[in-house]
Ligand SMILES: [Fe+2]
């Protein structure tokens with residue numbers, strides 16, 4: 001609680017400063033701010049105070065947003081300043097003489113593009129209703145791990161001076177699977193991809209390559225963490241996919257195999273189209 005209070009004090013100081021700045025620049029909307037405060041107060045009153053222990057008002061707050069049900073996008077969105085999205089991997093678009101260097105840099109890019117795995121998990125959490133709380137907790141951890149893996153790749157690329165921002169961003173995990181049922185999406189990732197990566201060469205092979213061949217301490221450390229996380233993700237998949245399907249793991253592995261075939265087929269197709277257009 002002491003830590004939280006320190007954070008909140010910082011936030012309040014930052015907020016007060018921001019308001020002062022806006023006021024001095026004549027950009028502060030006094031009426032808008034007052035009505036937003038009144039709305040927050042009415043929400044808190046309706047909830048019985050911050051702790052929910054006070055009497056609740058029967059006068060419920062007005063709805064200011066959410067007039068329509070949120071719809072997940074059918075395609076991943078990226079900053080328009082970036083180099084667009086693709087369904088195939090484009091690495092850094094550099095010709096390397098050294099194959100070890102080439103594999104190392106493309107591994108950094110694969111990590112950096114794991115945002116697409118994080119987005120798939122966000123979709124599963126959003127779409128899959130009625131599961132026990134521990135399902136959502138496990139998938140939230142899984143989601144955060146994938147974001148961290150993307151940060152690994154970003155940090156490694158930036159440490160070496162590569163401008164990953166201008167490159168097309170691989171969004172297949174989300175874009176190819178979004179039309180599937182949430183359980184199918186999750187089986188594709190956790191059983192198809194992640195359990196599959198437990199077999200050699202897989203995740204251990206990536207780690208050993210960075211440590212022994214590329215001799216890159218930063219990427220070796222990142223891959224070590226990445227591998228450990230993937231062990232957990234495969235275990236989450238084995239726990240939750242049988243619950244989602246009401247079937248045993250043998251059946252789910254068959255489903256995952258079909259989904260992998262479909263997925264790689266789509267990725268191949270996209271690559272062929274780009275090749276025909278002279279883009280790769
Ligand atoms: Fe990952």
Ligand SMILES: [Fe+2]
Nearest residue numbers: 194229230233
């Ligand atoms: Fe993972």
